[in-house]
Amino acid sequence: QQQVKQSPQSLIVQKGGISIINCAYENTAFDYFPWYQQFPGKGPALLIAIRPDVSEKKEGRFTISFNKSAKQFSLHIMDSQPGDSATYFCAASKRQTGANNLFFGTGTRLTVIP
Amino acid sequence: DSGVTQTPKHLITATGQRVTLRCSPRSGDLSVYWYQQSLDQGLQFLIQYYNGEERAKGNILERFSAQQFPDLHSELNLSSLELGDSALYFCASSAQRDGSYEQYFGPGTRLTVT
Numbered sequence: 567q568q569q570v571k572q573s574p575q576s577l578i579v580q581k582g583g584i585s586i587i588n589c590a591y592e593n594t595a596f597d598y599f600p601w602y603q604q605f606p607g608k609g610p611a612l613l614i615a616i617r618p619d620v621s622e623k624k625e626g627r628f629t630i631s632f633n634k635s636a637k638q639f640s641l642h643i644m645d646s647q648p649g650d651s652a653t654y655f656c657a658a659s660k661r662q663t664g665a666n667n668l669f670f671g672t673g674t675r676l677t678v679i680p
Numbered sequence: 681d682s683g684v685t686q687t688p689k690h691l692i693t694a695t696g697q698r699v700t701l702r703c704s705p706r707s708g709d710l711s712v713y714w715y716q717q718s719l720d721q722g723l724q725f726l727i728q729y730y731n732g733e734e735r736a737k738g739n740i741l742e743r744f745s746a747q748q749f750p751d752l753h754s755e756l757n758l759s760s761l762e763l764g765d766s767a768l769y770f771c772a773s774s775a776q777r778d779g780s781y782e783q784y785f786g787p788g789t790r791l792t793v794t
Contacts, residue, residue, distance in 0.1 A: 598781060609682065609770050609785035610723070655723060661781045665736035666774075667713055668783060670723040 569593055570658050572671025579678050585643040587674045589656035592637065596658040600668070601630065601641050604653045613654075614641075617661070646678045683707065684773050684786035692792045698759040701789045705752055705773030711735070712754040713774070713783060714746055718767040729754055730776060761793045 572589045579585045591599075600615035616623045616630040616639065623630045629642040643650055653675050657668040683706035693699055705712050714726040725738035729748035740746075743761075748754045758765060768790050772783040 600782070602785075609684075609787045611682065612782055612784060615782065659781070661779075663776050664730055665728065666711075666776070666781055667725040667728050667736050667738060668715075668723075668772075669725070672722050 568672070569669040570656060570671045572656050572674060574674060575672070576675045577677070579646045579676065581646065581648060581678055581680050583646050583678075585641075585646045585650070585676055585678070587641045587654055587656070587676075588638065589640065589658075589671050590636075590638045591658045591669075593658070593669075594637070595660055596669075598659050598661045598666075599630070599632065599639050600657050601628075602655045602657065602670075604655065604673075610655060643676075646676075648678045648680050651676055651678050682784040682786060684771060684784055686769075686771050686786040686789050688789060689787065690790050690792075692794065693761060694794055695761055695763060697761050697793075698757065699761065699791065701756040701758070701769055701771075701791075703754045703756070703771030703773075703786060705754070705771075706775075706784055709773035709775050709784075710752065711774040711776045712748055712752070713772040714740075714754070714756050715770045715772065715785075716767050717770060717788070721767075723770075726756070758791070763793050766791055766793045 601613045602610035604610045627644045632639045656671040685704045711730045726740040728736040746756045771786045
């Protein structure tokens with residue numbers, strides 16, 4: 567059972583455009599929602615994360631929007647650049663000492679066309 | 681560079697064999713996680729250790745085992761290998777104290793079973 571659902575599977579955006587990736591979760595006990603960026607042959611790199619007590623978090627060109635009632639969250643990449651071309655994973659977990667493994671979405675392959 | 685190191689980078693072995701993957705967490709991080717990434721299953725959580733103790737188990741096969749040593753490095757042992765075990769294996773670490781639950785991933789070990 568996929569605890570975190572992610573869409574779209576792939577995304578093609580023109581340079582300078584906005585990339586939007588969506589995720590939905592089922593478990594209301596989740597209280598930590600990170601996004602990871604992965605380049606081919608590399609490990610996932612933590613990009614930005616949000617807790618459910620805020621509806622939006624922005625870091626540079628990356629913004630997470632969070633809708634607690636709908637159990638959805640999304641990543642917006644503003645002014646997308648060719649260097650942003652990578653696979654993006656959303657994830658969810660509980661913030662607790664001990665069992666706090668991440669449940670990942672299936673990933674979105676982003677291609678930014680120059 | 682996340683500060684998490686993994687060895688070896690690549691491993692090619694035959695079916696039925698046993699291998700050991702090694703992970704050194706970021707300095708001061710108490711928790712180590714192992715994840716498997718394959719094309720058909722995505723990023724799947726295997727097992728978590730916190731300060732030497734097993735804290736959570738995911739879909740880890742009985743042929744797989746792990747441990748965390750007093751110096752906090754961890755090893756993942758895979759035995760009776762099958763073709764389907766070919767995947768990327770990632771280690772992540774987390775401080776899990778003072779409200780810090782971010783997980784940082786290593787570069788991974790690519791396992792090929794022939």
